[in-house]
Amino acid sequence: MLKIGMIGAGFVAGFHERALRSVRIADFAGVCAPKGAEALAQVARENQLGDTQVYATVADLAQAVDVVCIFAPNFARVEIMRQIAQAVEGGAKLKGIIVEKPLARTVQEADTLVRIAKAMNIPTAYFENQIHMPSIIQARHQLAQVEKAMGPAHLARSAEEHGGPHEPWFWDPTTQGGGVCCDMGCHSIACGMFMLTPLGKPLDYLQPVSINASMALLKWGKEPWLGQLKARGVDYSKTPAEDYSTVTLELKDPQTGHRSVVQAVNSWIYDAPGLRLLMETFGPGYSYTVNSLQSPSGIFISDAAATAVVDSELALEKSQASRGSLILQPNEADLYGYVAEWIDALTAFEQGKDAKLNLEYGKTITMLILAAYMSHEKRQAIDLTDARVLRELEDYVPLIQKGEGNKVL
Ligand SMILES: NC(=O)c1ccc[n+]([C@@H]2O[C@H](COP(=O)([O-])OP(=O)(O)OC[C@H]3O[C@@H](n4cnc5c(N)ncnc54)[C@H](O)[C@@H]3O)[C@@H](O)[C@H]2O)c1
Numbered sequence: 001m002l003k004i005g006m007i008g009a010g011f012v013a014g015f016h017e018r019a020l021r022s023v024r025i026a027d028f029a030g031v032c033a034p035k036g037a038e039a040l041a042q043v044a045r046e047n048q049l050g051d052t053q054v055y056a057t058v059a060d061l062a063q064a065v066d067v068v069c070i071f072a073p074n075f076a077r078v079e080i081m082r083q084i085a086q087a088v089e090g091g092a093k094l095k096g097i098i099v100e101k102p103l104a105r106t107v108q109e110a111d112t113l114v115r116i117a118k119a120m121n122i123p124t125a126y127f128e129n130q131i132h133m134p135s136i137i138q139a140r141h142q143l144a145q146v147e148k149a150m151g152p153a154h155l156a157r158s159a160e161e162h163g164g165p166h167e168p169w170f171w172d173p174t175t176q177g178g179g180v181c182c183d184m185g186c187h188s189i190a191c192g193m194f195m196l197t198p199l200g201k202p203l204d205y206l207q208p209v210s211i212n213a214s215m216a217l218l219k220w221g222k223e224p225w226l227g228q229l230k231a232r233g234v235d236y237s238k239t240p241a242e243d244y245s246t247v248t249l250e251l252k253d254p255q256t257g258h259r260s261v262v263q264a265v266n267s268w269i270y271d272a273p274g275l276r277l278l279m280e281t282f283g284p285g286y287s288y289t290v291n292s293l294q295s296p297s298g299i300f301i302s303d304a305a306a307t308a309v310v311d312s313e314l315a316l317e318k319s320q321a322s323r324g325s326l327i328l329q330p331n332e333a334d335l336y337g338y339v340a341e342w343i344d345a346l347t348a349f350e351q352g353k354d355a356k357l358n359l360e361y362g363k364t365i366t367m368l369i370l371a372a373y374m375s376h377e378k379r380q381a382i383d384l385t386d387a388r389v390l391r392e393l394e395d396y397v398p399l400i401q402k403g404e405g406n407k408v409l
Contacts, residue, residue: 001025001026001027002025002026002027002066002067002095002096002346002349002350003027003029003030003050003064003065003066003067004020004026004027004028004029004030004050004065004066004067004069005029005030005031005032005055005061005062005064005065005067005068005069006028006030006031006032006033006040006068006069006071007031007032007033007058007061007068007069007070007071007072007080008033008069008070008071008072008073009031009033009035009036009037009039009040009041009071010033010035010036010071010167011166011167012071012100013031013033013036013040013071014040014043015317015332015333015338016069016071016333016338016342017040017043017044017047017049018332018333018338019333019334019338019339019342020044020049020342021047021049021333022331022333022334022339023339023342023343023346025343025346025347025350026049026050026342026346027049027050028044028049028050028052029050029051029052029053029064029065030052030053030054030055030061030064030065031044031052031053031054031055031061032054032055032056032057032058032060032061033072037054038054040052041053041054057083058080058083058084058087059083059086059087059090059092062084062087062088062092062094063087063090063091063092065094066093066094066095066096066349067094067095067096067097067098067345067346067349068084068094068096068097068098069097069098069099069100069127070097070098070099070100071100073167073169073175073176074102074104074105074175074176074177074182075105075169075175075176077099077103077104077109077113078104078109078112078113081097081099081112081113081116081117082116084097084116084120085116085119085120088120088122094120094122095122095123095349095350095352096122096123096124096125096345096346096348096349096355097117097120097122097123097124097125097359098124098125098127098345098355099113099124099125099126099127099359099362100127101126101127101128101129101186101187101190101362101365102177102182102183102186102362102365102366102369103126103186103359103362103363103365103366104177104362104363104366105176105177105178105182105401106177106366106370106395106396106397106401107363107366107367107370107393107394107395107396108394108395109366110359110362110363110366110367111363111394113359113362113363114359114360114362114363117359123348123349123352123353123354123355123358124354124355124358124359125341125344125345125348125349125354125355125357125358126355126357126358126359126361126362126365127341127345127357128186128187128190128191128341128357128362128365129187129336129337129338129340129341130158130160130187130188130190130191130277130336130337131190131191131194131203131337131341131356131357132337132338132340132341132344133191133277133290133335133336133337133340134334134335134337134340135290135335136191136194136195136279136290136337137340139281139288139290140195140199140288143283143286143288144199146283146285146286147198147199147283147286148199150283150284150285150286151258151283151284152196152197152198152199152253152258152260152283153195153196153260153281153282153283153286154196154258154259154260154261154282154283154284155196155260155261155263155281155282156191156192156193156195156196156260156261156262156263156279156280156281156282157192157262157263157265157278157279157280157281158187158188158189158191158192158195158262158263158264158265158278158279159188159264159265159266159267159276159277159278159279160184160187160188160266160267160275160276160277161265161266161267161268161269161270161272161275161276161278162267162268162270162274162275162276162317162318163268163269163270163271163272163318163320164220164243164268164269165183165268168232168233168234170183171220171229171232171234171236171241172234172239172241173239173240173241173400173401173403173405174239174401174402174403176241177401178241178242178369178373178398178400178401179215179217179240179241179242179243179245179268179400179405180241180242180243180244180245180266180267180268181213181215181242181245181247181266181369181372181373182369182373182401183266184266185245185247185264185266185369185372186365186366186369187266188247188262188264188265188266189247189249189262189264189365189368189369189372190357190365191279192249192262192263192264192279193206193249193251193262195262195279195281196251196260196262196281198253203356203357203361204361204364205253205254206251206252206253206254206260207251207252207253207254207385208249208250208251208368208371208384209250209251209252209259209383209384209385210249210250210381210382210383210384210385211247211248211249211250211368211371211372211375211381211382211384212247212248212375212380212381212382213245213246213247213248213371213372213373213375213376214245214246214376215242215244215245215246215372215373215376215400215408215409216242216243216244216245216409217236217240217241217242217243217244217405217409218243218244218269219243219244219268219269220236220240220243220268220269221236221237221240221243221409238403238406239403239404239405239406240400240405240406240409241400241405241409242376242400242405242409243267243268243269244266244267244268244269245264245265245266245267245372245376246263246264246265247262247263247264247265247266247372247375248261248262248263248264249261249262249264249368271320272293272320273293273316273319273320273321273326273327274293274316274317274318274319274320274327275292275316275317275318276291276292276293277290277291277292277336278290278291278292292329292335292336293327295327295328295329297327297328297329297330298325298326298327298328299325299326299328300324300325300326301322301323301324301326302323303323305323306322306323316328316329316332317332341355341357344356367390367393368384370393370396370398371384371389371393373396373398373400373401374392374393374396374398376408377398377399377408
């Protein structure tokens with residue numbers, strides 16, 4: 001039974017608390033965060049996930065647990081990893097380090113995280129839940145013999161869309177790293193690549209050939225939405241970020257030379273029931289589809305009864321409505337792959353190994369996201385087989401991330 005310590009106690013930590021209710025090999029022992037730690041610890045104790053305690057510092061937390069999880073905002077990642085390294089130097093005996101998506105805002109930051117973790121010689125997990133979604137895993141399992149007979153898939157469409165994030169730091173491109181492409185493109189690109197990766201091959205098997213991206217600010221730069229963001233301390237007339245992005249990634253099978261394509265679409269302008277994950281994979285003679293909004297359950301709340309609704313997000317993440325006909329997903333933590341990613345990581349850590357997705361893998365995804373921003377900025381496809389381009393990406397900071405999005409949006 002591994003003792004888990006969460007750094008960060010906001011939205012995603014709450015989701016992981018829900019996921020841990022379905023994981024038997026974890027004891028949620030501690031949490032450390034400037035905001036929300038006490039409330040999260042209390043919920044975890046009520047759910048009997050452990051005698052969850054609040055720790056004042058990362059060092060104190062790291063001394064008390066086996067696994068630390070960085071569930072804090074993107075801008076705090078590198079500093080937190082340094083604090084973990086100091087705790088380990090000070091005697092903390094960690095068996096694993098988990099980092100939520102996106103690993104980092106730049107390739108340089110991702111590289112720093114990877115190097116610090118490597119120097120500690122502690123197994124890592126990059127948490128990309130969508131690759132663990134049971135619907136995708138089951139579809140691939142059922143199609144295994146078909147794929148073997150016909151060949152691997154050649155086109156994957158992967159989309160995550162909702163109406164916009166909950167906290168101002170996500171909207172601010174200088175703190176988050178960009179707009180929706182940095183925030184959610186990392187999911188859709190990783191998941192798309194996974195859906196195309198031949199069964200039995202490692203997740204970094206397919207070679208990225210080129211990336212072509214287009215980004216736009218379609219909704220949140222206009223009134224009344226602009227004013228709503230300003231009231232939350234974010235000014236998209238001065239420092240805009242993209243609320244819509246499309247990325248086309250071309251991949252090559254290094255053994256057969258066959259090409260495949262990921263189309264990743266991400267949106268913060270999805271004014272629809274809540275959060276939609278839409279995946280479609282096409283192979284020679286077969287295909288499968290996942291739509292997270294297709295649920296056997298639903299609820300209806302009339303106008304007359306609507307005042308009784310306490311929290312519409314109880315029915316579905318990012319739900320925008322509290323009355324009418326609402327989609328209900330009874331176990332989102334399982335649906336989105338959080339439960340499976342925990343089981344994968346903790347099982348690996350118990351054996352002294354990296355999870356299926358480690359921080360190096362996270363760095364590859366960061367590089368692809370940065371290449372997407374570069375493609376939008378240069379208005380051209382980026383050749384990912386060119387060593388000069390890869391070197392340029394190493395210290396590239398997109399204009400949108402610098403707060404100069406007005407030049408390109
Ligand atoms: N896998 C997913 O689908 C998914 C969903 C949501 C968020 N995330 C990721 O999780 C991360 C956190 O997002 P969130 O929605 O929970 O954010 P949030 O703003 O809701 O919560 C952030 C938490 O981190 C704490 N924090 C802030 N600065 C800190 C610091 N320097 N040290 C320690 N803790 C600090 C805050 O007090 C808060 O408890 C982001 O990187 C986000 O991209 C992933």
